[in-house]
Amino acid sequence: MKIIAPLTLLAAAVAVASPAAAAEKPSAEKFYAGKCASCHGKDGRGNAKMLKMFKVEAKDLDLLDGAGTPEEDAAFVKAILEGKGKKMPSFKAKLGGLDPADLVAYIHGLKPAVK
Numbered sequence: 001m002k003i004i005a006p007l008t009l010l011a012a013a014v015a016v017a018s019p020a021a022a023a024e025k026p027s028a029e030k031f032y033a034g035k036c037a038s039c040h041g042k043d044g045r046g047n048a049k050m051l052k053m054f055k056v057e058a059k060d061l062d063l064l065d066g067a068g069t070p071e072e073d074a075a076f077v078k079a080i081l082e083g084k085g086k087k088m089p090s091f092k093a094k095l096g097g098l099d100p101a102d103l104v105a106y107i108h109g110l111k112p113a114v115k
């Protein structure tokens, strides 16, 4: 019983956790908040503390300062998949089924419509 009880608990936990994980790919919003905002800021403008820590320029962490052209979108997808420079990690293996283009679309959505 001492061995079986924890196993039963584990099985129950897996049963509860897995259907949701299998059915839903992570939303771009949640993924951004969990994996990107720490460096790029919730608003996409860059986290000031990280700027100092990484010794990068504000524009490097600011994801909203670009032109939003298809070329830029492609470069963003590439940066997400492969990483960029020394500090931007590759997320290729961590996307969990999320399309990097969805992340880029989410990032564009952070930009206030009226400036």
Ligand code: HEC
Pocket: 031, 032, 035, 036, 037, 038, 039, 040, 054, 056, 059, 060, 061, 062, 063, 066, 075, 076, 077, 079, 080, 084, 085, 086, 087, 088, 089, 091, 103
């Ligand atoms: C550990 C901090 C860190 C995390 C976490 C991080 N980034 Fe970055 N990111 C950077 C840095 C630093 C750069 C600038 C790299 C350079 O230009 O040398 C960058 C660059 C980028 C660029 C390219 C911007 C440009 O103008 O070319 C994109 C797009 C990007 N990040 C998206 C994301 C997304 C989406 C996530 C979450 C999945 C994320 N980043 C998570 C630090 C981070």
